[in-house]
Amino acid sequence: MNPVVEVKDLSFSYGEEMVLEHINLTVARGDFLALMGPNGSGKTTLVKLILGLLKPLSGEVRLFGSPVNRFRQWHRVGYVPQKATSFDTRFPATVEEVVLTGRFGLLGPGRRPGKDDRRAVEETLELVGLAGAGHRTVGNLSGGQQQRVFIARALVGKPELLVLDEPVVGLDSRALDSFYTLLERLNRDMGITLVTVSHDTGTVARRVGKVACINRCLICHGVPSQVLTTANLTRLYGIPVRRVVHGHQTTPHLRS
Ligand SMILES: Nc1ncnc2c1ncn2[C@@H]1O[C@H](COP(=O)(O)OP(=O)(O)OP(=O)(O)O)[C@@H](O)[C@H]1O
Numbered sequence: 001m002n003p004v005v006e007v008k009d010l011s012f013s014y015g016e017e018m019v020l021e022h023i024n025l026t027v028a029r030g031d032f033l034a035l036m037g038p039n040g041s042g043k044t045t046l047v048k049l050i051l052g053l054l055k056p057l058s059g060e061v062r063l064f065g066s067p068v069n070r071f072r073q074w075h076r077v078g079y080v081p082q083k084a085t086s087f088d089t090r091f092p093a094t095v096e097e098v099v100l101t102g103r104f105g106l107l108g109p110g111r112r113p114g115k116d117d118r119r120a121v122e123e124t125l126e127l128v129g130l131a132g133a134g135h136r137t138v139g140n141l142s143g144g145q146q147q148r149v150f151i152a153r154a155l156v157g158k159p160e161l162l163v164l165d166e167p168v169v170g171l172d173s174r175a176l177d178s179f180y181t182l183l184e185r186l187n188r189d190m191g192i193t194l195v196t197v198s199h200d201t202g203t204v205a206r207r208v209g210k211v212a213c214i215n216r217c218l219i220c221h222g223v224p225s226q227v228l229t230t231a232n233l234t235r236l237y238g239i240p241v242r243r244v245v246h247g248h249q250t251t252p253h254l255r256s
Contacts (some may be wrong), residue, residue, distance in 0.1 A: 004160065004253075005025070006027075007024060007026070010023040010046075010056050012056055018046060028193075029193055030116065033185045034198045037219075042214055044082055044197065047197060051068070052068040079154055079162075080147075080164040080165065082165040095149050100118070103120060121152075128155070147179065155186070159192065164197065
């Protein structure tokens with residue numbers, strides 16, 4: 001079976017500035033992968049290349065076995081972009097309306113949403129813990145609830161791959177915890193392959209299956225307990241980093 005994502009010898013620059021160099025990465029079906037790295041290390045750029053939103057300088061991206069520039073089955077992919085929740089809070093759309101837009105790819109141009117689409121919205125809101133919130137205005141929800149609305153929008157088309165860029169910015173530790181519990185359910189119970197960008201090394205170490213550490217190059221890639229070593233994290237962040245062991249879990253901490 002084809003991997004869900006294959007990144008082969010991928011390089012990219014914005015003009016003169018090289019942002020990614022010779023990245024090789026494979027995401028298999030059922031993986032829960034976090035892309036980690038300091039600010040400006042190229043994580044969002046890599047996500048955009050994976051989704052075909054940017055064109056590589058060299059190298060290749062394949063989605064479900066097809067070169068991304070020829071890939072057309074976008075209903076198989078859900079995407080929550082970095083700034084999904086930073087909109088004007090006076091924006092009048094309801095939760096249901098926003099989530100319903102996630103069905104448009106499946107519906108095709110000109111077709112109006114029907115009963116099945118509305119049922120899919122209801123089921124997805126229940127899945128993300130927002131049952132009964134369909135008629136609320138998105139701008140009046142908390143940051144964590146808004147985050148779930150945009151995840152619901154990405155999920156409502158029943159994707160096989162969900163890509164999330166910095167999904168936890170601004171969430172407190174309780175919201176963060178329940179957010180990762182939701183991601184684990186999507187991954188484990190529904191078999192959705194997940195790729196998420198994260199800054200939070202502690203949570204990542206505990207909650208995801210694999211990490212890819214990026215700072216222009218791929219510094220390391222694999223199971224968190226094996227690759228988030230003091231040496232790798234120090235290479236990644238360019239400053240000394242220590243590992244703190246809690247029971248069986250190893251949590252890396254940045255030291256300034
Ligand atoms: N549209 C753009 N034009 C020019 N340079 C850009 C553009 N977008 C990003 N960059 C630069 O490319 C580099 C990588 O940016 P990118 O957003 O991919 O990093 P990141 O790891 O996602 O950062 P962060 O963690 O801060 O979100 C940075 O130096 C950034 O300034």
